[in-house]
Structure formats: C-alpha cells, structure tokens
Amino acid sequence: MALTxxxxxxxxxxxxxxxxxxxxxxxxxxxxxxxxxSYLPDAVLFPRNTQEISAIINLANKDxxxxxxxxxxxxxxxxxxxxxxxxxxxxxRFNRILEIDKDNLIAHAEPGVVTARFHQAVEKEGxxxxxxxxxSEFSTLGGNLAECAGGPRAVKYGVxxxxxxxLEAVLPTGEIIQAxxxxxxxxxxxxLTRLLVGSEGTLGIITRITVRLLPLPEAIRAMTAVFTSLxxxxxxVSEIIxxxxxxxxLEFMDNAxxxxxxxxxxxxxPVEAGALLLIEVDGKFETVDILIKQLETVCMSxxxxxxxxxxxxxxxxxxxxxxxxxxxxxxxxxxxxINEDIVVPRSRIPDMVRRIDALKEKTGLTMVSFGHAxxxxxxxxxxxxxKNQDDLKKAEAAIDSLFEYTLELxxxxxxEHGVGITKAAYITKEIGPAELKLMKKIKKIxxxxxxxxxxxIFPD
Amino acid sequence: xxxxxxxxxxxxxRITRELGDECIxxxxxxxxxxxxxxxxxxxxxxxxIRVEETRQIRxxxxxxxxxxxxxxxxxxxxGLAGGCLPVRGGVVLSLENMNRILSVHTxxxxxxxxxxxxxxVLRDAAQSKGLxxxxxxxxxxxxxxxGNAATNxxxxxxxKYGTxxxxxxxLEVVLPSGRLIKTxxxxxxxxxxxxLTQLFVGSEGTLGIITGLILKLIPFPEAVSGTSAVFNDLPTAMRAVTKIxxxxxxxxxxxxxxxxxxxxxxxxxxxxxxxxxxxxxxxxLDGAPEQIRHEIGVIGKxxxxxxxxxxxxxxxxxxxxxxxxxxxxVSLRIHDNSALYIPEDVxxxxxxIPALVAELPNFEAEYGLEIYAFGHAxxxxxxxxxxxxxxxxxxxxxxxxxxxxARVIRMxxxxxxEHGIGEAKKxxxxxxxxxxxIRLQTEIKNVxxxxxxxxxxxIFPE
Numbered sequence: 001m002a003l004t005x006x007x008x009x010x011x012x013x014x015x016x017x018x019x020x021x022x023x024x025x026x027x028x029x030x031x032x033x034x035x036x037x038s039y040l041p042d043a044v045l046f047p048r049n050t051q052e053i054s055a056i057i058n059l060a061n062k063d064x065x066x067x068x069x070x071x072x073x074x075x076x077x078x079x080x081x082x083x084x085x086x087x088x089x090x091x092x093r094f095n096r097i098l099e100i101d102k103d104n105l106i107a108h109a110e111p112g113v114v115t116a117r118f119h120q121a122v123e124k125e126g127x128x129x130x131x132x133x134x135x136s137e138f139s140t141l142g143g144n145l146a147e148c149a150g151g152p153r154a155v156k157y158g159v160x161x162x163x164x165x166x167l168e169a170v171l172p173t174g175e176i177i178q179a180x181x182x183x184x185x186x187x188x189x190x191x192l193t194r195l196l197v198g199s200e201g202t203l204g205i206i207t208r209i210t211v212r213l214l215p216l217p218e219a220i221r222a223m224t225a226v227f228t229s230l231x232x233x234x235x236x237v238s239e240i241i242x243x244x245x246x247x248x249x250l251e252f253m254d255n256a257x258x259x260x261x262x263x264x265x266x267x268x269x270p271v272e273a274g275a276l277l278l279i280e281v282d283g284k285f286e287t288v289d290i291l292i293k294q295l296e297t298v299c300m301s302x303x304x305x306x307x308x309x310x311x312x313x314x315x316x317x318x319x320x321x322x323x324x325x326x327x328x329x330x331x332x333x334x335x336x337x338i339n340e341d342i343v344v345p346r347s348r349i350p351d352m353v354r355r356i357d358a359l360k361e362k363t364g365l366t367m368v369s370f371g372h373a374x375x376x377x378x379x380x381x382x383x384x385x386x387k388n389q390d391d392l393k394k395a396e397a398a399i400d401s402l403f404e405y406t407l408e409l410x411x412x413x414x415x416e417h418g419v420g421i422t423k424a425a426y427i428t429k430e431i432g433p434a435e436l437k438l439m440k441k442i443k444k445i446x447x448x449x450x451x452x453x454x455x456x457i458f459p460d
Numbered sequence: 461x462x463x464x465x466x467x468x469x470x471x472x473x474r475i476t477r478e479l480g481d482e483c484i485x486x487x488x489x490x491x492x493x494x495x496x497x498x499x500x501x502x503x504x505x506x507x508x509i510r511v512e513e514t515r516q517i518r519x520x521x522x523x524x525x526x527x528x529x530x531x532x533x534x535x536x537x538x539g540l541a542g543g544c545l546p547v548r549g550g551v552v553l554s555l556e557n558m559n560r561i562l563s564v565h566t567x568x569x570x571x572x573x574x575x576x577x578x579x580x581v582l583r584d585a586a587q588s589k590g591l592x593x594x595x596x597x598x599x600x601x602x603x604x605x606x607g608n609a610a611t612n613x614x615x616x617x618x619x620k621y622g623t624x625x626x627x628x629x630x631l632e633v634v635l636p637s638g639r640l641i642k643t644x645x646x647x648x649x650x651x652x653x654x655x656l657t658q659l660f661v662g663s664e665g666t667l668g669i670i671t672g673l674i675l676k677l678i679p680f681p682e683a684v685s686g687t688s689a690v691f692n693d694l695p696t697a698m699r700a701v702t703k704i705x706x707x708x709x710x711x712x713x714x715x716x717x718x719x720x721x722x723x724x725x726x727x728x729x730x731x732x733x734x735x736x737x738x739x740x741x742x743x744x745l746d747g748a749p750e751q752i753r754h755e756i757g758v759i760g761k762x763x764x765x766x767x768x769x770x771x772x773x774x775x776x777x778x779x780x781x782x783x784x785x786x787x788x789x790v791s792l793r794i795h796d797n798s799a800l801y802i803p804e805d806v807x808x809x810x811x812x813i814p815a816l817v818a819e820l821p822n823f824e825a826e827y828g829l830e831i832y833a834f835g836h837a838x839x840x841x842x843x844x845x846x847x848x849x850x851x852x853x854x855x856x857x858x859x860x861x862x863x864x865x866a867r868v869i870r871m872x873x874x875x876x877x878e879h880g881i882g883e884a885k886k887x888x889x890x891x892x893x894x895x896x897x898i899r900l901q902t903e904i905k906n907v908x909x910x911x912x913x914x915x916x917x918x919i920f921p922e
Contacts (some may be wrong), residue, residue, distance in 0.1 A: 036796060103702050103811040104840070111836060126706065146653045157832040159649060161658070175896040184839035185877040187612045187662050188892050189919060190901045194625075194658035198651050215708040238567050245681035287751045289666060343647040347567035375648040415649035423652070431653050434641045439654045441907040445900065457653060 041082035069142025077420030111142020130157035148198030150416030155374030169204035171445035230273035250374030333383035344411035537609025538599035541882030575606025592620035612662035614878035619838030632672030636909035681746035714838035798847035806872035827860025841877035
C-alpha cells in the first residue's frame with residue numbers, strides 16, 4: 001500500500017522534516033544491499049531515539065504501512081530491502097558507543113555503530129570483540145546482530161550471538177523491551193535475546209546492545225601455504241583440528257579464486273596451485289611461535305609448498321589482501337553472481353569439494369569457492385550472465401543439487417548470511433513443516449499485523 | 461489457572477498400555493524420590509514414568525493433551541529451583557534411562573547424546589578422545605545433559621568457556637503436542653530461520669522435552685595449573701580479579717569464598733584464617749604447559765602486589781582436588797548446619813561484587829538471616845546461601861530475600877545466574893522482567909503448549 005500524504009506528514013512530525021524523505025534520489029540510495037536486488041521504498045526515515053521508533057511503529061500499525069530496519073545495507077540476502085514498499089528505518093543516527101566497561105569486560109553501544117569502529121575502540125582499551133564479518137568496515141553492530149553475522153574468527157571465537165548479553169528492542173507492537181542481562185550469566189525467563197539475534201529484523205528493531213568482550217590477545221602470527229589440490233588443503237584442515245590446534249582463522253581459496261585475484265591485483269600468487277590456506281593463531285607471545293611451528297609441520301607433512309609467514313600488522317594485512325580481494329574481483333568472470341553460504345561438518349569438506357568439481361565439469365559454468373575452512377563454511381559462487389537463460393537454468397539446477405547435498409552431509413544452507421529474500425524459496429529444504437509453523441507463530445505473536453520487515457525468511 | 465485431570469485408573473491403564481509397563485515406576489519408595497530436587501521444595505507426583513525411547517514420550521504427550529494431565533520432565537533431579545517438580549500434580553517423566561552417548565566425532569568436534577547422559581559421563585567420554593565439554597555445574601556427577609540444557613547450566617569454567625547454551629548446536633525435541641521436531645545444525649554456524657535451539661535451552665522444560673542433543677566440543681586443554689590466594693578482605697580480592705582479567709589473562713576458573721564460608725571449613729584449610737574478613741580466591745588456568753607455568757606465576761605475582769597474605773600454588777592435580785573438595789564441603793556444611801536454607805544465585809557486574817557483599821550484614825541484621833557468599837568471582841555470579849535458625853518466621857525471611865534481589869537488580873544484576881526460576885523464584889520474576897517481556901514469553905509458551913500440559917506452574921507466576 002502506498003504511503004499517503006497524511007501518513008507521511010505524521011512521520012515528519014515524529015522524526016522532523018530533515019530526517020524524513022520521499023524524494024526519488026534519496027529512496028534510490030536505500031533501495032539496494034549487497035545482493036543484486038533493488039526495491040524502491042516509499043520513504044526513508046532517520047530516527048534519533050527509541051521513542052521515535054516506537055512512535056513510528058505505532059503509526060505503522062494504525063495506518064498500515066510496513067517498516068524495514070536497515071544498518072548499512074551490506075547484507076547478502078536482501079534482509080534490509082523494502083520488498084513490499086513501506087518505510088526504511090535507517091539506524092545511522094544510533095551511532096554512539098555508550099560505554100566500554102573495562103572492569104566488567106562488557107560494552108554498551110547503539111546499533112548503528114560501524115563494526116570496525118567498535119573493534120578499534122575496544123582494542124584501544126586492550127579488549128577484544130571477536131565477530132568480524134568481511135564487511136566490518138561498513139557493516140553495523142545492529143545489522144550484525146540481526147543477521148547473527150560470523151566471519152573468519154568464528155572458528156575459534158564463535159559468531160555474533162556468542163557475544164550478545166542483552167539488548168533493547170522496539171517490538172512490532174510498539175512496546176520497548178529489555179532482553180537479557182548486563183552480566184556474564186543470566187537465566188531469567190526465555191532467551192528473548194537469542195531469539196531476536198538472527199531474526200533478520202523481523203521480530204523487533206534493536207535499539208541498544210550489550211556485548212561481552214575478551215582480553216585482547218597479546219600476539220598474532222599468520223601463514224599461508226599452497227597445496228596441489230583443494231582436497232589436500234581440506235585434509236590439512238582436518239589434521240590441524242585433530243592435533244588440537246584451534247587457529248584464530250583458517251581460510252581457504254580455491255584455484256579459481258587465486259587466479260581471479262591474481263589477474264585483478266598482480267601480486268604473484270601461485271596460479272597453478274589447487275588451493276591456498278591462510279592461517280592465523282593468537283594468544284600469548286610464548287605460545288604463538290610454538291603454534292605456528294606446529295602448523296608448519298602439519299602443512300609440510302600434507303605436502304604444502306611455498307609457506308610464507310607474517311608477524312607484523314602490515315605483513316599480516318598483506319597476506320589477507322588476496323583473500324579480501326576475492327569478492328569484488330569476481331565480476332571479471334561474469335556480470336552476475338549467484339552467491340551461496342553453505343556450511344558442512346568440517347570432516348565433509350573434501351566430499352563437498354569433490355561434488356563442486358563434478359558440478360563444474362557437468363555444467364561448464366564458472367564456479368569459485370573460498371571461505372572459512374575451519375568451520376566448514378564455504379562461500380560458493382557461480383559467475384554468469386543471467387541474460388543467458390540456458391546458463392541461468394543450469395546454475396539454478398546446480399544450486400539445488402548443492403543444497404540437497406549440503407543437507408545430506410548434515411550441513412546448513414546459510415552459515416552467516418541469513419535467509420532474507422534470496423534463500424526464502426529454499427528454507428523448506430532445511431526446516432521441516434512443524435518447525436516452520438512454530439517460527440511463523442512466533443512471528444505472529446511479535447508482529448500480529450505483519451508490519452515489520454514483511455516478505456522475509458518465510459516463503460509466501 | 462488451567463484445570464487438570466487427576467491420574468485416574470483409566471489414564472493409568474492407557475499409559476501402561478501405550479508405553480508398556482516396564483517404564484512405570486510402581487515401587488512407592490522409589491517413586492517418592494521423584495518428589496524432590498536439590499531445593500527444599502517437595503511435591504509428590506501421581507505417577508512416575510522412566511522412559512527408554514522417544515516414541516514413548518510422544519505417546520505420553522498425546523495422552524496428556526487428550527486427558528489434560530500435567531507432565532513434568534526430569535533429568536538428574538539436581539536442580540535448585542524446583543524446575544522438575546510436579547507442582548500441579550500429574551506425571552513425572554524421568555529421562556535418566558535415555559542415557560546413551562551416540563557419537564563423539566573427533567574431526568567435527570561434535571557429540572550426539574541422549575538427554576539422560578550424566579554431565580560427568582559425557583565429559584569423561586570426550587576427554588578419552590582428547591576432547592573437552594567445558595560446562596561444569598557443581599552437581600555434574602548427578603546432573604544430566606538434558607537438564608543442563610533445559611536450565612542453561614553454568615559452572616566455574618563459565619568465565620573462560622561460557623555456559624551450556626554456548627555448546628548446544630542442535631536439538632531433537634518432543635513438543636507438548638507430541639510432535640517431534642529438530643532444531644539447529646551439526647555445524648558451528650547456521651542462521652536459517654529463528655533460533656529455536658536457543659529458545660529451548662534455558663526454557664526449564666516448559667516448551668518441549670529434549671530427547672537428543674548435538675553438542676559442540678573443543679580440544680582438551682593440554683595442562684591445568686592453579687593457585688589460591690588469601691586476602692584480608694573481599695574488595696582487595698576483587699581488585700586482584702579485575703587486574704588479572706584486564707592484564708589479558710583468562711583463567712578457566714576464579715572462585716571466591718567469603719570469611720563466613722571459610723570459618724565453616726577451618727579444619728580443611730592448610731592455614732589459619734588470618735582475619736574476620738578474609739577472602740579466598742581459587743584460580744585455575746588451562747592451556748599449553750609452557751604457557752600456563754609461566755602465566756600462573758604472573759597471576760600469583762598480581763595477587764601479591766594487590767595484597768594477598770598467603771599464596772597456595774596448586775600445580776598438581778591432588779592439590780587442586782583438595783581445594784575443590786573444600787569448596788564442596790562449604791556447600792554441604794551450610795546446608796547441614798541450618799534449619800532453613802535458601803540458595804540464591806544472583807549475578808552482578810564484577811565491579812559490584814564487593815559492594816553487594818559489604819551490604820549483606822545489614823540484610824542479615826534486619827531480617828534475621830545468616831548469609832554465606834561464595835561463587836564465581838570471574839563472572840559476577842554469587843551464590844548467596846541464605847540461612848535462618850528456624851523456619852518460624854518465613855514471611856520475614858522472604859522479605860529479606862526480596863530486599864536483596866531488589867538491590868541486585870538496582871546494581872544492574874540478575875536474580876538468577878545459572879539455577880533458573882522454576883518454582884522457587886517465580887514470585888520474583890516481575891522484579892526483573894517488564895510486563896511486556898512477560899506477556900511475550902507467556903504467549904510463546906501458549907504457542908508451544910496451548911493446553912498447558914508441559915511442566916505447568918513454572919517460571920511465570922499465575
């Protein structure tokens with residue numbers, strides 16, 4: 001339903017004229033995220049505080065328009081898009097780090113704080129907030145919570161939900177709730193905190209966040225190792241874990257990713273290699289050197305070549321350069337990208353690799369895999385021109401069969417990107433009818449009128 | 461309040477017919493043991509059933525809905541809040557015989573277990589494969605994994621390793637309707653749909669009956685070392701805790717015992733308690749042997765710099781066992797020595813621990829209580845063992861408890877760190893949770909259990 005002039009004026013009254021727009025040029029800026037999809041909202045709002053959001057929600061229920069909360073739009077599944085029109089709630093003015101409580105190892109922040117800025121602020125105090133989605137330079141804490149963002153460090157440190165102690169949220173009914181605690185533990189009532197985390201902005205609008213922090217590790221060491229095949233690299237990953245070493249990050253790039261980055265950046269990567277592993281360890285000074293030696297031994301015993309080490313911040317950043325360049329460099333392979341985020345139990349990575357190879361052979365499409373080998377999270381991409389109907393059909397069939405195989409191996413079809421709109425059609429492959437029914441009923445309790453972020457997660 | 465059917469002969473024979481008679485605990489003495497947990501509460505079940513299979517649970521729940529009788533699931537019965545007691549009568553469903561460890565997978569670092577598996581048995585099984593299941597509730601020789609998940613149990617290792625919820629990846633659950641569902645994944649990551657797994661964890665057996673768990677394991681730490689330190693008072697001890705943590709050390713346990721607790725175990729201490737306010741810190745560290753040997757020295761030095769009067773290094777297992785045994789004895793002796801014993805389990809921000817403990821004498825004087833405080837100094841979780849010399853003046857005691865909890869909430873704390881609400885604390889729920897939050901939660905309960913047959917009367921005051 002289109003937004004009437006009367007409703008728009010009421011919205012102006014709530015947030016002020018300067019923080020409310022329905023000019024085309026403003027709407028376009030908030031019509032996209034990191035998927036290729038684009039939906040024009042009816043209006044964009046920049047609320048200043050929780051009370052304003054509550055008032056907007058109350059109006060939404062009264063005047064029947066939908067509200068879509070948005071961090072910085074770096075999501076990979078369309079979670080922040082106005083698929084049914086309505087009002088985009090941009091959380092950018094909620095950008096204060098309220099307190100870094102060194103004695104209690106916790107921090108309070110507003111949801112619009114950019115993740116990397118938060119990292120810097122806590123690290124300055126000798127503390128550590130581990131979740132590090134690849135988009136952390138622009139993603140926001142609120143968006144990270146809503147999607148339960150992961151990142152390379154998840155192999156050792158877990159994902160966003162493991163750090164959220166409590167939050168404040170405006171419910172789709174306009175009520176403001178405090179969930180969770182400000183302490184390290186708390187078991188009073190149902191865990192609404194973890195229900196809201198990962199709910200992709202469909203159950204409430206997070207307006208304040210309490211996270212736990214860790215002491216900042218003293219030292220980091222990094223290395224890269226080159227393998228003749230991706231399978232060999234995957235076996236090495238298993239061997240590392242079997243030896244009881246949990247690295248801080250354990251990333252892999254397949255041959256296609258290596259070639260892709262090399263032709264983009266010309267940094268003398270081994271373009272003939274089957275795979276490359278990038279491994280980091282952290283901890284006390286005394287332990288990191290021992291660990292990196294152990295890792296070298298494991299890699300050598302698995303036939304690794306060309307092992308490089310990094311100690312200083314800039315050396316480590318250099319090793320990461322190739323890994324971080326993959327996503328943007330991919331488009332040289334084709335104008336369109338189908339991007340998946342599957343996870344399989346770590347021991348099944350070699351099986352998955354073989355299956356991907358077979359699919360590549362069968363379809364002749366360009367497929368690129370990279371990601372978080374340490375936790376079995378594979379970012380799998382098919383690059384194509386979607387105008388080529390034949391290729392598009394082949395790609396869709398390939399994705400279908402890949403998802404089925406993922407689930408057969410005991411995995412999941414979304415490790416850290418969420419479901420949003422791009423995976424909604426597939427959710428029933430993973431979630432059974434009884435489970436889905438429960439989730440929908442929960443949504444209904446929170447949002448009886450269906451005004452908050454409609455059209456997401458659940459297939460229509 | 462929902463009305464329930466008594467367990468009539470007809471219901472009894474339907475249950476027997478559909479579940480088989482082996483699972484019925486008919487010996488009265490034996491059935492009587494299911495009337496209690498580790499709290500002081502007592503509610504006698506009308507019928508006790510000890511199932512072997514998920515199928516039986518599904519049938520039981522269908523009957524419960526048909527006849528409207530309550531079913532209360534139970535693990536090891538070591539809970540401290542009455543969560544497994546049949547407060548509205550009906551059937552107690554014991555899961556203790558569903559106790560198989562189905563797999564411990566070394567490469568994936570995952571274990572699949574049935575809910576009746578004892579916590580300690582799982583920890584040992586993991587350790588025999590070089591793996592570690594960190595949650596270590598004090599009752600772990602008696603508690604079950606299903607019970608731990610239902611109450612989101614914690615323990616001393618929480619400071620470094622978190623609580624049970626951090627180790628539950630996926631669940632198999634029989635819903636109150638009898639339907640079987642699966643939640644979560646076998647992988648570390650997974651964000652498909654709402655997090656039902658974490659909704660069940662900590663829901664105290666009110667949303668579903670956990671029949672299978674997929675748990676996350678980590679490599680077993682190579683070595684453990686420890687030290688204990690005596691301080692003149694609690695504020696000094698807490699200064700040491702803060703300093704240890706902010707200097708980048710993350711011990712696997714930092715426990716404290718206040719002077720009152722220490723006075724109960726004088727005979728077990730290798731030193732004379734130096735002063736009236738003396739406080740003991742028990743610190744453990746795990747990791748690579750070279751590293752912790754060095755680090756435990758650094759931590760000892762921090763304690764001394766801050767003002768520790770005695771340092772008792774415990775590099776060997778036997779020495780650490782002795783200290784933990786002393787800690788266990790404190791609990792037992794408090795319990796044995798008092799006519800009335802109320803275990804409160806508050807958590808406050810770390811920095812507030814000394815202030816709270818300093819105020820305890822005022823509460824003791826005002827409400828006629830004797831309060832023994834010990835707990836997890838590293839995560840702010842204080843076990844306030846509230847005792848009184850007689851049970852005569854319960855109203856006054858309850859007022860005292862309420863006043864203490866109100867103070868805890870004003871300090872930014874929570875009324876339950878790891879024990880749960882169950883029956884024992886439900887009257888205090890609204891002190892911490894807003895009306896909106898409670899409404900939302902009762903509506904969630906209603907979605908899962910429209911006939912209120914599963915563990916009724918818990919968490920939410922009626």
